[in-house]
Amino acid sequence: MLCRRKWWLFGAAWMLAACGVAHGATSEGQRYLALCRQYAVRVSGGPAASPSASPTAWEVKGTLSGLARSTDDMGYTLLVQMDDGTSVSLTGSGKAPNVDVGSKVRVLVKNGSANTESPGPVVLAVATETDVVAALGASNAAASHAPASHASRRSRSAVPASRGARSAVREAVAWSASAILQAYKNAVRWFNPKLSENELTTIAQCVLGFSARYGVDPRLIMAVLAVESGFKVEATSRAGAMGLGQLMPATARGMGVTNAYDPVQNIDAAVRLIRGHLEAHAGKDSMEQLALALASYNAGGGAVRKYGGVPPYKETRNYIRKVASWYRYFCTGK
Structure with a gap:
């Protein structure tokens, strides 16, 4: 049985290697982005956009706190609580979106006509934050084929390049988003077969989407989460580290995480932390940069500064070795 699971992981790792800086996006996220392009709405990772000069359409971001359907199921009303605590009521026609109350959502809206019964904002599209982030990941991967500007090349230099990444990305564009997403789900499932299909999808989408967002x-x-928690959502260490990325309570609070056992919040924070550690050691040899970033994630940036490099902790050195081994495996299948 173990041998069979290893072959399954090998297949998933081979697909991850072929995917490169892969992209996973659900059809809902892709439809949402397509409508944003149609209405010339800039999709950003910042706070909710508000209509300043009565634009044709704009984006609202927040938490879905309420959903009411009409009796004939041909209309609905959304109540979205934005990050600043204010709420907005938005109406849409047709069948209500299949989104759970409590989910982080993005809503594309336009100004209603004064001649209609609902002259206020009208819903054009609704998608979960996870779906949109994953779809953005797909767009960013495809965009990597265009010649990079000097600024974008300099920005990407903060991130260690994997072997054969460029050719892998070229191959990835021909892959369907669903196949790439499935490859990541298979790899996650190998580490934790107890995860439900929804949990696998959420974790894979978050890994792909937030990685694309933060570069x-x-x-x-994947390698970091595999070593940190084995993809166990409820993992808690003896020191109190929590969730998939094993965030310490103080670190979680500092990153704005309200529930470290929520995969979306945890992976978002973990990717931001890793990105920050990579940037802190930009300019160094890629392998040294990676080792120092991983040491900072494991032992803290203060310990790395104190010792002027990787601290002489057995746990930290073993951690770097394990993560680097899985990273190499996911990149090369070896």
């Missing part, structure tokens, strides 16, 4: 190789994030 980090998703295979590195």
Whole structure:
């Protein structure tokens, strides 16, 4: 049985290696981005956009706190609580979106006509934050084929490049988003077969989406999460580290995480932390940069500064070795 599981992981690792800086996006996220392009709405990772000069359409971001359907199921009303605590009521026509109350959502809206019964904002599209982030990951991967500007090349230099990444990304564009997403789900499942299908999808989408958003190789994030928690969502260490990325309570609070056992919040924070550690050691040899970033994630940036390099802790040195081994495996299948 173990041998069979290893072959399954090998297959998933081979697909991850072929995917490069892969992209995973659900059809809902892709449809949402397509409508944003149609209405010339800039999709950003910042706070919710508000209509300043009565634009045709804009984006609202927040938590879905309420959903009411019409009796004939041909209309609905959304109540979205934004990050600043304010709430907005938005109406849409047709069948209500299949989104759970409590989910982080993005809503594309436009101004209603004064001649209609609902002259206020009208919903054009709704998608979960996870779906949109994953779809953005797909777009960013495809965009990597265009010649990079000097600024974008300099920005990407903060992230260690994996062997053969460029050719792998070229091959990845021909892959369907669903196949790439499935490869990541298979790899996660190998580590934790007890995860439900929904949990596998959420974790894989978050790894792909947040990696694309913050400019980090998703295979590195996979390696970190594999070593940190074995993809056990409820993992808690003896020191109190929590969740997939094993965030310490103080670190979680500092990153704005309200529930470290929520995969979306945890992976978002973990990727941001790794990105920050990589940037802190930009300019060094890629392998040294990676080792110092991983040492900072494991032992803290203060310990790395104190010793002027990787601290002489057995746990930290073993941690770097394990993560680097999985990262190499996910990149090369060896």
